[in-house]
Amino acid sequence: MKAAVLHGPRDLRVDRTPAPTPxxxxxxxxxxxxxxCGTDYSIFAGTRPVHYPKVLGHEFVGVVEAVGAGASRVRPGERVVVEPNYSCGACPLCREGNRNLCLGRVAVGIDVDGCFAEAARVPERCCWPAPAGVEDEDLVITEPLAVVVRAVRRAGVSAGERAAVVGAGTLGLLALQVLRARGAHVLVVSRSSRRFALARELGADATHALTDGPPEPAARAFSGREGVDVVVETAGTAEAVSHALALVRPGGRIVLTGLPHEPTPVAFFSVVRREVTITGSMIYQDEFEEAMRLVASGAVRTRALVTHRFGLDAIGAAFEAHRAPDAIKVAVLTA
Ligand SMILES: [Zn+2]
Ligand SMILES: [Zn+2]
Incomplete structure (x- = not known):
């Protein structure tokens, strides 16, 4: 089969490899x-090292080609969305339901070969039957959607609350829609105003560009009080954490989904003095079905975020396009 194999930093080649068998x-x-996504790009660029050679890619929809002995959850010919993380199932964390935190967790496309190939092999328990009538293009970003479904769940958002989303990339524009689906009013805060027309179209009640000034006055104007009730941070940068603290009201909550790898200075004076709750949210536990339901019901519009499409042979161009200012989600079509 054809597979985009990363042989080292920025050394990505479409190779002929043996077809996987289950x-x-x-x-x-x-x-x-x-x-x-950004994770794929940082591995491609070498900032996040992996064992080479490796087939990257972890967000995908496809059709079951074959199953191994004992597999009964899915059948050949069935269209599925893949949950690209699986845990050991046996450790105390897994047994208590915290499988996203399992120290033995395996990430498809990072620890093992992923989906930038004609075929990929995964444990069948990672396969979720695709809802009928919902196209691949709408389901392809179910994985990042599951990330924000969990983040919004951990934020404990209730209808009528004022929320802010930091970041207007794929995760931010999805978080905005999940918050709206939960009945919250949403302010989208981003470095620039580039994505604000789309954010409004997807349901944002207000927007604020950090190039236009600090976030506090915007949060006060939007909430009609000291700040917003809840902030979902999706940018994954050190500054984004301070922006989240600037937006939230005393007694409010912040959920962090981004993973800044550099040490992040946090003004803990502001956390303690104002009793702010900061919660981490790591990928997903049981959020895949809910994510697919939100897409199938139309509550979350994902297709609007797919800005670029490339064939597998043009995978190099796909990685370059990811860095383009107008790119939100770049899709690779392997069929
Ligand atoms: Zn990703
Ligand atoms: Zn485990």
């Missing part, structure tokens, strides 16, 4: 459409 409890998925 082991016990596994499924081989013929990849239909895959999404490219």
């Amino acid at each position: 082991g016990p409890g596994e499924a081989v998925i013929r990849v239909g459409m895959a999404g490219l």
Whole structure:
């Protein structure tokens, strides 16, 4: 089969590789459409090292081609969305339901080969039957959507609350829509105003560009009080954490989804003095079905975020496009 194999930093080649065969409890998925994200880019660029050679890619929809012995959850010919993380299932964290925190967690496209290929092999328990009538293009970003479904759940948002989303990339524009679906009013805060027309179209009640000034006055004007009730941070930068603290009211909550790898200075005076609750949210536990339901019901519009499409042979151009200012989600079509 054809696979985009990363042989080292920025050394990505479309190679002929042996087609995967499913082991016990596994499924081989013929990849239909895959999404490219910042994690893929940082591995491609070498800032996040992996064991080479590696096939990247972890956001995908496809059709089950074959299943191994004992697999009964999905059948060949079935269209599925893949949950690209699986845990050991046996440790105390897994047994208490915290499988996203398992120290033995395996990430598809990072620890093992992923979906920038004609086919990928995953444990069948990672496969979620795709809702009928919902196209690949709408389901391809189910994985990042599951991330924000969990973040909004951990924020404990209730209808009528005032929320702010920091960041207007894929995660930010999805978080905005999940918050709206929960009945919150949403202020989108971003470095620039580039995505604000789209954010408004997707339901943002207000927007604030950091180039236009600090976030505090915007949060006060939007909330009609000391700041917003809840902030969902999606940018994953050190500054974004301070922006979240600037937006939230005393007694409010912040959920962090981004993973800044550099040490992040936090004004803990502001956290303690104002009793702000800061919560981390790591990928997803049981949020995949809910994410697919939100797409199927139309409550979350994902297709609007897919700005670029490339064939597998043009994977290099897909990675370049990810950095383009007008790119939100770059998709790779392998079928
Ligand atoms: Zn990703
Ligand atoms: Zn475990």
